[in-house]
Amino acid sequence: SLGARPDAGAAGVWFRVWAPDRTGVAVVLEGPGARPRAIALEKHPDGTFGGLVPGLGAGARYRYRVDGLGPFPDPASRYQPEGVHGPSQVVDPDAFAWTDASWRGVDPAELILYELHVGTFSPEGTFEGATRLLPRVAELGATAIELMPLADFPGRRNWGYDGVDLFAPARCYGTPDDLRRLVDEAHRLGLAVLLDVVYNHLGPDGNYLAQFSPSYFSSRHKTPWGPAINLDGPRSAMVRAFFIENALCWLHEYHMDGLRLDATHYLFDEGPRPFLAELAATSRRSVPDRPVHLIAEDPRNLAAMVRTESEGGWGLDALWSDDFHHELRRYLAGDCEGAFRDFRGLVADLVRTINRGWLFTGEFSTYRGYHRGTDPAGLAPRRFVFYIQNHDRIGNRALGERLNHQVDPATYRAATALLLTTAATPLLFMGQEWASGAPFLFFTDHDEGLGRLVREGRRHEFRHFAAFTDPAQRDRIPDCQAESTFLACKLDWSGRDREPHRSTLRLYQALIHLRRTEPALRSSRPGSFEATALDDDSLHLRRDAEDGGSSLQVVVRLRGAGTVSLGSLPDAAGRRWEVVLTTEDPPFAPDPSPPRVDLAGPAPILDFDRPGAILLREHPDPGLGGEIP
Secondary structure, three states, rough: EEEEEEEEEOOEEEEEEEEEOOOOOOEEEEOOOOOEEEEEOOEEEOEEEEEEEEOOOOOOOEEEEEOEEEOOOOOOOOOOOOOOOEEEEOOOOOOOOOOOOOOOOOOOHOOEEEOHHHHHHHOOOOOOHHHHHHHHHHOOOEEEEEOOOEEEOOOOOOOOOOOEEEEEEEHHOHHHHHHHHHHHHHHHHHHHHHEEEEOOOOOOOOOOOHHHHHHEEEEEEEEEEEEEEEOOOOOOHHHHHHHHHHHHHHHOOOOOOOEEOOOHHHHOOOOOOOOHHHHHHHHHOOOOOOOOEEEOOOOOOHHHHHOOHHHHHOOEEEEEOHHHHHHHHHHHHHOOHHHHHHHHOHHHHHHHHHHHHOOOOEEEOOOOEEOOOOOOOOOOOEEEEOOOOHHHHHOOOOOOHHHHOOOHHHHHHHHHHHHHHOOOOEEEEEEEEHHOOOOOHHHHHHHHHHHHHHHHHHOOOOOOOOOHHOOHHHOOOOOOOOOHHHHHOOHHHHHOOOOHHHHHHHHHHHHHHHHHHOOOOOOOOOOOEEEEHHHHHHEEEEEOOOOOOOOOEEEOOOOOOEEEEOOOOOOOEEEEEEEEEOOOOOOOOOOOOEEEEEEEOOOOOOEOOEEEEEEEEEOOOOOOOOOOO
């Protein structure tokens, strides 16, 4: 393996780095008050340089001198205690005392994802702070946390997508063992841990890969950040191996349960076997005793990505479905610029998205300029990740507004019920469960020169949006380099226990509990769910139990007042019904106004004063009608 690894039996440390174009690599040992000492490494036929340095152990600091240049940090450094330009530190991955030997992971069908940013999740903004708050996530009912990228980055604050030391957890959050403690505690609480990894580019400051070999980068493919990673050109086999080894590092050295793969449409690969298929197969072979969840962000809507390799697919588990978010937000909040141009904001389109998993199945995208999507027929609903908020969909807005900042509380509750009763895999963003007032803004901490360019570039991105065509208005966009921008994004956990947030939290807990315990909401077999548009502002979800028992009927009113009848639905008459939950009941709404429900007739009639959702349990019994006493 690449990097530095202690060997107790040999009383030293093995070093290994790939630098096929270089003639000489030396490891330079550094330490407080000590004079740097260079030790030449031996070159091997595969282009790696390596060797055992006796007398060293965990904690030793080092860099590499490459053909007389440098020294540079290790591309596979496990820790950068002095930052991305400083020396790497030897870490013993086997020294931590894990307590999760009995952990067997979370079944893919049980995933309820909770995305969080370590730096803004807790007041401390550290691994330790996040660990302290994990019981709150477990009490919510989520089954997995999804950590935004942790690869070390320049500065003290960052979303994580400017990472450059892919094997090294960001030092501003804590030590590698602090991260291991977080994962260990999550497993004790029954939470799986997924990590967001960025393999499509590296950050603009502190990226030293090219110093070891230009072969890390493609000479043919470009991304918005520069040359693409070389996955299909000369010497790409070792580049692919480097990134797959990174995935295995997180799965083995940190006991992670899976990865969220960022912007995979920028992983250009024209080789015979897709890189992601190789990564998926290798990861699962390497971790056979628990599920490994591999979830991609990819706007192309490629069904092949989540089909098995035996079906001609790539073998990933699920894909983020922006289509669900975009269609719903276009309808609820009226967003119509940028990517929202492709969406009409119609309940009929929302229903189509819920039933298929995504909306675009080959239609032309005005925003992207190409025909987008493939037919997802036959895919299980869990293969699609639905959300009404995530880091991108909040943070890529100029002012970082959450959905609950844009719509009224009743509408937010209705959208929440829709999300948590679909058959897709749901994802929540930290603070969503109590309608946090904190924005999630874009923030960085680059040096002055780069920071100025990033600040100006960020504001320039919004020049075509109606609210920001005037440069003076763009100056209102928070300065991404200012510490105050970062601090504004920190969650205020004390607000969670005050109204109106407490009522929203109760709704999330109740809906998640139902999702985990109600047989009809646990089913994902083909034909066990269907969405139907009832009118321009209302929709219906049918969820059937696996055993053919009671079904659940979900009626969601997304806009205004109105009366909705289920009489037009097949088999709606001659059934017995009971109300399971309404979002406008007193436990969930500080100003309750639940819909009036008439169950006495041949089919339920629901009269809404405002947006809301109601869950009805249906018992098939042709001989009886009306409500269960």
